[in-house]
Every structure is written in C-alpha cells, then in structure tokens.
Amino acid sequence: MKRRCEDRTVILDPEQYKVAWIAPLEIEARAALCLLDERHHGRFPVSRGDDYIFEAGVMGGHNIIIATLPAGQEYGNGSAAALASQLKKCFPNLWFGLLVGVAAGLPSISRGRDIRLGDILVGLPDGNSAGLIAYDLGKETEDGFELLRHGHSLAMAEPIVRSAIGNIKLLAPKESEVFLPYYEKIANLDHATGTFADPGQDNDILYDDESQMIQRSSRPAHIRSRVWYGPIGSGDKLLKNAEKRNLLRDKYDKIC
Incomplete structure (x- = not known):
C-alpha cells in the first residue's frame, strides 16, 4: 500500500x-x-x-x-x-x-484471405483503396449507399508509421514466431470478463453468403495467428447487416 x-x-x-x-x-x-x-x-x-x-x-x-x-x-x-x-x-x-483494439475480421476465401479469430489486422492503403474507410459517411443513391469521397474521407497513416510497417514486413516474414512469445506472456492473465486465452479454433466458424459453413483445416500452433494488411472500416455504428458488410468488403477490399 x-x-x-x-x-x-x-x-x-x-x-x-x-x-x-x-x-x-x-x-x-x-x-x-x-x-x-x-x-x-x-x-x-x-x-x-x-x-x-x-x-x-x-x-x-x-x-x-x-x-x-x-x-x-x-x-x-x-x-x-x-x-x-x-x-x-x-x-x-x-x-x-x-x-489498437478488437475488430471483426472480414475473410474472403476467394481472394486468399483466410482471416481467423486471433489474427492481427493492420490498416494500410491497398492500391486505390484508402487505409481507413468511413463506412457510415455518405448518401443513399439509386445504386445504393455511396461512401463520402469513395471512402477516402479519413486521413492516411503518417509516413513514418507506413515506413515502419514496411520494415516489419521485410524483416519478419514469419510473423507468427515474433508474436507467439507476447501472446504466451498474457494468455492466462485476467481481464473483466475472463482471460486472454485462445477460445480454440473449433469456435472460429466461417459461413459463406448462403449461410453454409465453410470447412477450414486447423492451423498448427506455431502459426496460429497471421498478420493481414489492407483497408479497414471505421464508423460510429456497429455493422451487423451481413449482406451490406460483404458488399463493402468486396467493393473496397476491406479486411475488417
């Protein structure tokens, strides 16, 4: 005391x-x-x-x-x-x-993005897409909801941050080996509703657009988590409409 x-x-x-x-x-x-x-x-x-x-x-x-x-x-x-x-x-x-916080990943198996529970998602511009997309800013049109400035309404990450990300990608191609010691350090520590322990891959279930479960093989423990880079969505409203969410994912190539 x-x-x-x-x-x-x-x-x-x-x-x-x-x-x-x-x-x-x-x-x-x-x-x-x-x-x-x-x-x-x-x-x-x-x-x-x-x-x-x-x-x-x-x-x-x-x-x-x-x-x-x-x-x-x-x-x-x-x-x-x-x-x-x-x-x-x-x-x-x-x-x-x-x-840095929790987010809902947007897997896209057809694009090679097998995003899973526990993966790390990093907001980064990808081609013509902004790194951070405001999915609830825009207007309704005859063709549906149109994002303000095509989703480019939010500022990009600072150049020093993007430079650091590029350096990490270059020096740590086997990123899982880098993150595992940090995860093991906190896995059994408590927070308000439990611990940080992995709930298990059996609880990570992915459905296709027709609500059919997609079979995915389990990842080995040493590569349990992967890092994905790409545009991420941000908004004041929680987006629970799966159809709208997937449309935004496909149009703007979002990862979460």
Missing part, C-alpha cells in the same frame, strides 16, 4: 513521450499494459478541463502513453477523436498515435 501511495506522488514528464497507444476499451487497455516491457509508475500533470488519465511505460525502447476512454463512455469515432485531441494537447512531442 505504501508503494502505491508513493507512486501517486511521482510526476511524469509529458515531454518524454513520443508514441501514443490508443486502446478505447478496458480489455484493450489491459492487454496493452500487460505488453509493456516496463511500466512507469506515477501520474501526469492534470489541469482543469483534462478529461482523461493516461498510463505510461516502455516498449521496444520507446516511451509509450496508453490512453483509454473513461468507464461507461460510449465508444465511437467522436469519443476516439476527443481522446486523440487531448493527447495532442497534453504531450507536445508526440510523433504519432496508434489505435
């Missing part, structure tokens, strides 16, 4: 942090904290009007800020944008922020 009280009196220097990890949900933020190489104990200076409390630590030699939404706040683009705005205000030397 004494250590915890002392931690609260330590003031962290906002100018020493250059990368923000935005994890809107509690389960996402807890996973982020578990993956830090070192956690910085203390607190950042707070002024009137500051609505968020940030955690911090070290990952890969970089000082990292972990930012999450207040408990009970509705998750959406608006709340995520407000959080990002506060980060820019509080951390003057911030290079960039990465939004």
